Amino acid sequence: MSEIAEKVKAIIIDKLGVEASEVTTDASFTNDLGADSLDTVELIMEFEKEFNVSIPDDQAENIATVGQAVSYLEEHAK
């Protein structure tokens, strides 16, 4: 697992209070990890802070799973 993926996973575990084993590549924040709409906004903010990126709202809407977050950040992280 890449360093980015490790960090993403750690943020999700911390913010959503879930077990590491639940944070699989295909896991959906809302359907599988118990996030509501505000949790999702908070996750995106944490990714922005951690990776020093700005994720526009229209792109943030497409980040719904762990895998989608990792690939977006691998592409855009500075």
Added chain:
Amino acid sequence: MSLRRVVVTGLGAITPLGKTVAEFWDGLSRGVSGAAPITRFDASKFKTRFACEVKNYNPDDYFPTKEGRKMDLFTQFAVIASDEAIRDANLEGVNKDRVGVIWGSGIGGLKTFQDECFNFAKGDGTPRYNPFFIPKMIADSSSGNISIKNGFRGPNFVTTSACASSSDAIVAAYNYIRLGMADVAVTGGSEAAITEAGVGGFNALKAMSERNDDPQSGSRPYDKDRDGFVLGEGSGALVIEDYEHAKARGARIYAEIIGGGLSSDAYHITAPDPTGEGVVLVMQNALRDAGISPEEVDYINTHGTSTPLGDGAEIKAIQKVFGEHAYNLNISSTKSMTGHLLGGAGGIEALASILAIQHGIVPPTINHFTDDPELDARLNFTFNEAQKREVTVAMSNTFGFGGHNTSVVFRKLRD
């Protein structure tokens, strides 16, 4: 229309004296001070460096980490105290559409607000406000969270009138039930303002004791050398309900709420009116609403914050309202032990009044060292030690910045 009778059927507390009603009452009746050096932040540069914190508090003892993070401390206290009161009242099977939550908080999520502002100020101007910032900060997140957790769908709101907030919540809840708009209400209040902004702000008003060398004697209402209030935090919760509803389900009844009085000083935004006229009015209003004579009151749990001006004005007002009977009253300020919970004060002081009725014990005004020559020494301030007394009627007074005055009258249940 005839108004319904309203009784108290559940109590809950998390306070500087203990984290349950039993611990709270144990501290009150033994005359324990809840004051100690501030641990919530580095107060070394502040004029006041002590407060009455809830001791050994860890949110993880009460909430899954993820849930706790979404609540400001004042809401955590609200949920913890109301949980105890709801369990105590045993509301299983009650129609939840008829259960309201009417809560009091003077400030709301002060720490949440200051921390988000600090965080923005530290950055480069890019707004990175947390999506939970607003829902954590707003004062009504307390009543909102209590109703969400329990599924209570009756009237739901928060009253804000500074240090009278939770007494106003109790009176509002009492009114809604006696008018038939709800059968049961969770009421009371909470506050958590021991933060840099809270302590700094009240210090700037010169309202707080600066007795840093002896925190436990900082709160000394009616003592000649009192020098301001001691900031407290926590929550007191009550379940109150329609008397017939309580009887029908066989609920244990602590006391009846027989009256609520409200008034305003219309004088100054922080200073109490030295003539005490607004305070005279609020006690008269409460007695009239209760339909009792002044002579029927046994105990007054005073606002008595330990400020030089406020304490004297309230006592003069009591003497004006009660006349000769003032000398028969037990008067005490439990803030001498708990500190001042601001918007949460009316909640825990309602509990102190009800528990005095239940146990036949008046909790003391501790930290009395020197008589104040301005105060009538013939009055019984219940100094330093609790006193046994059959309490049939107790009055709880709270007054808030803005000139808000509220009195609630409780009576031992009779048919």
